[in-house]
Amino acid sequence: MNKEKISVITLGCSKNTVDSERLMSQLKLNHFDLAETAEDADSIIINTCGFIDAAKEESINTILAAIEQKKKGKIKKVVVAGCLSERYTEDLRKEIPEVDAYFGTEAYEEIVEEFGGDLKYELLGERVITTPKHFAYLKISEGCDNPCSFCAIPLIRGKHKSKTMEELLAEAESLANQGVKELIIIGQDTSDYGLELYGKRNLAELLRNLSEIKGIEWIRLLYVYPSHVPDDLIDEIANNPKICKYVDIPLQHISDNVLKSMRRGITKRRTIELLNELKARIPNLTLRTTFIVGYPNETEVEFRELCEFINEIKFDRVGVFNYSIEENTPSFILGDPLSAEEKEERKAIIMNIQKDISEEKNRLIEGRKMKVIIDRTEGDYYVGRTERDAPEVDGEVLVKSGTETIMIGEFYNIEIYDSNEYDLFGKIVSN
Numbered sequence: 001m002n003k004e005k006i007s008v009i010t011l012g013c014s015k016n017t018v019d020s021e022r023l024m025s026q027l028k029l030n031h032f033d034l035a036e037t038a039e040d041a042d043s044i045i046i047n048t049c050g051f052i053d054a055a056k057e058e059s060i061n062t063i064l065a066a067i068e069q070k071k072k073g074k075i076k077k078v079v080v081a082g083c084l085s086e087r088y089t090e091d092l093r094k095e096i097p098e099v100d101a102y103f104g105t106e107a108y109e110e111i112v113e114e115f116g117g118d119l120k121y122e123l124l125g126e127r128v129i130t131t132p133k134h135f136a137y138l139k140i141s142e143g144c145d146n147p148c149s150f151c152a153i154p155l156i157r158g159k160h161k162s163k164t165m166e167e168l169l170a171e172a173e174s175l176a177n178q179g180v181k182e183l184i185i186i187g188q189d190t191s192d193y194g195l196e197l198y199g200k201r202n203l204a205e206l207l208r209n210l211s212e213i214k215g216i217e218w219i220r221l222l223y224v225y226p227s228h229v230p231d232d233l234i235d236e237i238a239n240n241p242k243i244c245k246y247v248d249i250p251l252q253h254i255s256d257n258v259l260k261s262m263r264r265g266i267t268k269r270r271t272i273e274l275l276n277e278l279k280a281r282i283p284n285l286t287l288r289t290t291f292i293v294g295y296p297n298e299t300e301v302e303f304r305e306l307c308e309f310i311n312e313i314k315f316d317r318v319g320v321f322n323y324s325i326e327e328n329t330p331s332f333i334l335g336d337p338l339s340a341e342e343k344e345e346r347k348a349i350i351m352n353i354q355k356d357i358s359e360e361k362n363r364l365i366e367g368r369k370m371k372v373i374i375d376r377t378e379g380d381y382y383v384g385r386t387e388r389d390a391p392e393v394d395g396e397v398l399v400k401s402g403t404e405t406i407m408i409g410e411f412y413n414i415e416i417y418d419s420n421e422y423d424l425f426g427k428i429v430s431n
Contacts, residue, residue, distance in 0.1 A: 005033045006115065007041035009066075010130070011059050012049025014186050014222075014392075016082060018139040019106060020047045021127035023081075026108055028128060030117030038066070043077035045111065050084035050156060052324035059084045060096075067098045079114060081107055083156045105157060106142070125171045129178060132375055134409035135218075135391060136180045140168055140206065141187035146225060147263045148252075149331035150292065150323065153188050160189060162197045169209055176215035179409065182373065183210060184220045184390065191225040191233075201228065204236040211242040217411065218373070220390055222248040226274060227265035238282045244387045247278060248288040248317075254309040255302035258295055263330065268309075275313060286388040288317035291350065294343035295323045296334035303346055310353050316361060317394050318354040320347045355421045358395070362419035369429060372397045372414040374406055382406045384414070386424070395422040404428050 006027055010020040023045070024034055035041035044066045048059035059082075066078045077100045085092060086104035093102060101114050109119040129136055143158040144151075172183060185207070187193065194202025210219055219242055224233075226249050237243050253259055256268050266274075279285055291306065298306075310318065322343040325336040374384040375391065381398040389395050397414060399406065406412065406428070414426035 003031060003033045004115070005035040005040060005042045006045060007035040007038045007043070008045045008047060009038060009062060010047045011062060012047075012051065012055055012083065014137045014184070015139055015188070016047050016049060017130060018127070018137050018186070019082070021130055022124065023047070023108055023111060024128035024130070025123070025126040026112050026119060027115070027117070029120045029123060029126070030112060030115070032115065032117070034128065038069070038075075041075060043079065043115070044069075044075055045079045045081060048080060048082035048084035050082070050087045051152065052321065052326075054324075056084055063092075063096055063099065067096065070098065079103070079111060081105070081111060087152065087156050125167060126174065127171075129175070129180070131391070132409065133179045134373065134375075135182035135184060136175045137184045137186050138168065138172055138175070138210075139163075139186050140190060140193050140203075144188035145192065146189060146227075146265070147330070149261060149263045150295065150326065150329060152326045152329055155328055157188060160192050160196065162192075162194050162202075164197060165194075165202070165206060165209065168206060169213070172210050172213050172216065176213050179215075181215060181409065181411075182218040182220065183216055184222060186222050188223065189225040190221060190223045191228050191230065201230040201233075204230060204232040207233075207236050207243055208240065211240050217242060218244050218387065220244045220246055222390065224249045226251055226271060229274060229278075234278060234281050244286075245282055245284050246286040246288070246387060246390070247282075248390065249278075250290040252290065252292050253295065253298070253302070253306060255298070255305045258298050258302050261297050261331070261334070262292075262295065272313075286316040287313075288319075288390070288394070289315050290319040290321060292321050292323050293346040293350065294338040296331060296337055298323075298338075307350065307353060310350060310357075314357050314361070315354070316358075316388060317390075318350065319393065320350050322347055359419070359421040362395070362421070362424060365416050365424060366419055367416065369413050369415050370397070370424075370426070371411055372399075372426065373411050374399070374408050376408060377401070382408075384412070395424065397424045397426050399426055399428065 008020050049055040069075045079101045080099050081103040085102045089102050141162045143160045144153050145160040370386045372384040374382050384397045415429045416424045416426045418425040
């Protein structure tokens with residue numbers, strides 16, 4: 001008897017990736033086959049994103065494409081889960097009734113039961129790694145307590161809930177045993193880790209314990225909320241050799257008027273003080289941030305202020321999102337006065353500013369030797385990353401394939417001989 005083949009399609013952020021990996025492990029434990037692609041599957045589970053308009057549109061289009069496959073008899077069942085489904089279950093049921101079942105976020109038990117299986121509670125931390133085997137995301141918490149006016153995450157994911165230190169260390173041990181060398185720490189707000197469990201923000205201790213796990217060589221920190229960065233965390237990043245000197249700290253804006261309306265809990269002055277402190281205390285720090293353009297009260301004056309700030313601070317990495325109006329969030333009543341074209345124009349201006357900064361910073365690296373982990377091959381090149389680069393969102397190092405034997409997932413000493421605005425070009429010098 002052939003086992004049912006199930007394909008899990010993951011949309012959205014790395015937090016969703018972890019949820020899908022846990023679900024896939026439970027499906028395997030129930031003796032289902034995991035299909036490599038949707039075309040090979042009997043049934044499809046779509047783990048949706050509902051964060052901003054573009055993500056919602058992608059999720060809806062993916063659902064509709066799966067329904068078309070079902071109508072043609074190519075698949076038997078379509079199940080929808082995740083953030084979009086959590087937030088708009090009733091609307092989706094009315095609009096797309098052809099979907100067999102809708103579930104919210106982290107609904108592992110209900111989804112497994114939908115396919116006739118049962119949840120293996122004792123193995124809930126197990127995951128099927130869908131990233132390259134040498135790195136994995138470690139989601140340390142769920143939900144968020146911050147009151148940001150534009151954000152629907154608390155509506156979708158609820159209040160902040162940290163996973164226990166014991167759970168996370170066991171999960172990280174399991175990942176290391178599967179060959180993971182780089183842990184990428186994620187959560188809606190990693191700064192708040194442990195607050196409701198231990199009565200204090202305990203991220204520094206968690207990172208210290210994770211760094212003691214055999215096989216883990218790099219620990220990278222994402223989603224650090226700027227208004228409450230623990231002081232001991234700065235010391236831990238600075239002094240622990242296994243923690244990448246890399247901090248992702250989403251600022252969203254710099255104008256006091258916009259920050260106040262966004263309810264970010266921080267001022268321009270305090271933001272600049274924090275960034276200067278991080279740079280002073282963490283040698284060779286790589287700073288990544290994200291900004292929102294087109295927020296309802298962002299005038300030309302505030303936008304110019306943001307551009308000047310980016311030019312002044314010279315971040316290593318910058319991402320930009322267009323403001324997306326979200327019902328039931330505090331900023332909804334402000335409307336959405338800027339057109340999509342105006343937002344795109346502002347986004348392009350910032351990305352051009354950052355392109356020049358990135359090109360300038362990359363030129364300064366030429367001639368240096370850097371530790372690089374190799375992620376994959378692409379054409380005639382091996383493609384890797386330095387400590388300065390998170391996967392999927394940052395730059396890469398391209399190493400021309402030659403006579404040397406280069407292994408994916410291994411670290412090499414690479415001499416950088418050329419660069420462009422985002423990527424570096426290097427050659428192996430010794431290992």
